Amino acid sequence: YQNRKLYKLYLILIKIMLSNKDKKILAELEKNSRQSFSKIAKKLKTSKEVINYRVKNLVKQGIITRFFTEINLHKLGMQVYKIYFQFQNVSEIKEQEMYDYFTKTLGIPWVVSCSGKYDMIISFGAKDINHFNEYITKIMNKFSKCILNREISTTLVFTTYDRKWIDSNLKIRGTGVGGDIVDNKIDKKDIKILANLSDDSRVSIIKLSKELDLTSGAIINRIKNLEKKGIINAYRIGLNYKKLNKEFCKSFVYLSNKTSEQEKKIIEYVESLPEIFTLIRCVGSWDLEFEFNVDNFTDFHKIMKDIKNRFDIIRGYESVIISKEYGINYFKFI
Numbered sequence: 168y169q170n171r172k173l174y175k176l177y178l179i180l181i182k183i184m185l186s187n188k189d190k191k192i193l194a195e196l197e198k199n200s201r202q203s204f205s206k207i208a209k210k211l212k213t214s215k216e217v218i219n220y221r222v223k224n225l226v227k228q229g230i231i232t233r234f235f236t237e238i239n240l241h242k243l244g245m246q247v248y249k250i251y252f253q254f255q256n257v258s259e260i261k262e263q264e265m266y267d268y269f270t271k272t273l274g275i276p277w278v279v280s281c282s283g284k285y286d287m288i289i290s291f292g293a294k295d296i297n298h299f300n301e302y303i304t305k306i307m308n309k310f311s312k313c314i315l316n317r318e319i320s321t322t323l324v325f326t327t328y329d330r331k332w333i334d335s336n337l338k339i340r341g342t343g344v345g346g347d348i349v350d351n352k353i354d355k356k357d358i359k360i361l362a363n364l365s366d367d368s369r370v371s372i373i374k375l376s377k378e379l380d381l382t383s384g385a386i387i388n389r390i391k392n393l394e395k396k397g398i399i400n401a402y403r404i405g406l407n408y409k410k411l412n413k414e415f416c417k418s419f420v421y422l423s424n425k426t427s428e429q430e431k432k433i434i435e436y437v438e439s440l441p442e443i444f445t446l447i448r449c450v451g452s453w454d455l456e457f458e459f460n461v462d463n464f465t466d467f468h469k470i471m472k473d474i475k476n477r478f479d480i481i482r483g484y485e486s487v488i489i490s491k492e493y494g495i496n497y498f499k500f501i
Contacts, residue, residue, distance in 0.1 A: 188213075192221055193231075193404070194334035200234045200368045201402035232405035236364040237327065237342060242398045244350030245292035247322040248299050249449070250306075254286040255315040262287075265310055270493055273302060283487030284419070290322075320451030327403070330460055331441040332413070341438060342400040345448075351396050356381065360389055361398070368402040405492075413460045415444075415489040416467040420455040423482040430454070433478050442470060453485075464488060 188211070195207045204218040211218070225231045240247055254262070262280070269275040269289055277290040293299035307314070324345025331337045353361075356379055363370045363378070375386045393399045408415050422430065430448075437443055437457055447456035457474075461467045467486070475481045 200404045234368040236368045237400040240292045241348045249290045251285045251318040252287045253316040278493040279489045280491040281487035284485045320449040323448040325447040418457045418484045418486045419453040420484045422454040
């Protein structure tokens with residue numbers, strides 16, 4: 168009996184140690200999901216085989232949902248827009264039909280299901296306002312009876328931060344999609360590279376070399392050039408928050424009589440919070456959007472109340488809990 172108790176305790180301790188090791192691996196992948204397992208192994212003082220096994224296990228468990236590349240669409244002549252929907256008389260079957268249409272037919276790269284002020288949010292890129300209007304027209308022609316209300320915003324810049332809650336040793340580093348719109352001309356080879364990297368940031372140079380009929384050196388140089396131009400921002404991972412006991416909460420923040428200096432102070436404070444994941448400056452009904460990974464909705468409201476109390480130019484906010492994220496494939500914007 169005593170041996171069984173000790174064995175159970177041993178299993179619990181092993182599980183804790185494995186969890187800590189996995190967090191370290193997730194932290195490394197969070198910083199750069201394209202880095203080699205050999206490099207991660209060296210940092211964590213273990214073997215490449217151990218890293219390979221653990222990463223495969225994290226994928227198998229559904230904790231890591233994907234490896235993807237963050238692309239700055241503004242560097243490819245694209246403007247990012249969002250549409251926020253409130254539904255009416257929409258069944259689960261109808262909602263799934265809408266998701267399928269958005270992701271498969273229209274190729275919209277970011278679609279999320281929410282509870283709160285909105286039922287669904289979509290985000291995509293367009294070459295100009297007429298191109299954007301084509302998307303809206305197609306959506307309303309097909310689903311106008313299901314849509315009670317909609318809001319539209321234009322993204323100035325959205326900054327994604329490394330998720331410090333994964334590992335307290337992570338420094339909060341942000342990469343931004345936005346800024347001046349520059350139409351960097353890229354050829355078909357670069358487009359194929361971006362397509363592959365966007366779908367899988369860990370795609371091998373050898374695979375790319377065979378597919379594009381280029382030498383490994385040429386592929387590496389092209390990737391470096393895309394990074395140098397700011398087209399490739401970062402190599403990231405998708406996570407299943409439910410399996411990590413986290414909630415994905417989003418707030419829409421209204422400012423009154425804002426100045427650039429006041430807005431900057433709010434942004435500097437919010438980006439210092441360990442729960443922050445994405446911060447968005449936009450033109451629309453509100454001024455800012457914050458996305459947090461929190462333990463529960465109560466913690467989220469505590470954070471938002473604290474922010475509101477610190478900055479009197481915040482006249483209010485609204486919020487949603489994102490229940491399902493259908494992934495991000497930046498290349499679908501192009």
